[in-house]
Amino acid sequence: AVARELYAAAAAKGAHFIDAPVSGGQAGAENGVLTVMCGGDAEAFDKAKPVIEAYARMVGLMGPAGAGQLTKMINQICIAGLVQGLAEGIHFGKKAGLDIEKVIEVISKGAAGSWQMENRHKTMNEGKYDFGFAVDWMRKDLDIVLAEARHNGAKLPVTALVDQFYGDIQALGGNRWDTSSLLARLEK
DSSP: OHHHHHHHHHHHTTOOOOBOOEESHHHHHHHTOEEEEEBSOHHHHHHHHHHHTTSEEEEEEOSSTTHHHHHHHHHHHHHHHHHHHHHHHHHHHHHTTOOHHHHHHHHTTTTTOOHHHHHHHHHHHTTOOOSSSBHHHHHHHHHHHHHHHHHHTOOOHHHHHHHHHHHHHHHTTOTTSBGGGHHHHHHO
């Protein structure tokens, strides 16, 4: 909604506007490998794309103004579910007495593999949660997602549940821990 309002305000002044949320975190920004999800007019996007490509590995026009913002919401929905599943898998493996490194080495090459698994399993296994997108920011994003879902009628029960789990992490003092800290909730 905000992106569409900004687009209208820019158009009223004769300016172009592209909503362009990113995914990839601090590491993605530092290494120039962000994913950028854009919404707006094709003409404005074509002008902005070469600049965006300087810091992105993937940039795409997702639709009219607001489509970039909506795509970012889908990104956050998917991440929330993936991280919760990874946290539960690692927790289960620890309780079963398995070597988590060996388990991840095998399952990460199959259907369970993901960026989260490859990049966060070691720090999760070590109980270190200061390597990425903060819980406070994820809760802000999930609040926006859940508000949009109420507006458009989408049913997001897992996302709503994981948002509550992030609330538990905040209660543990993990406001600035990264989103992989869902494991800490299971191990408390």
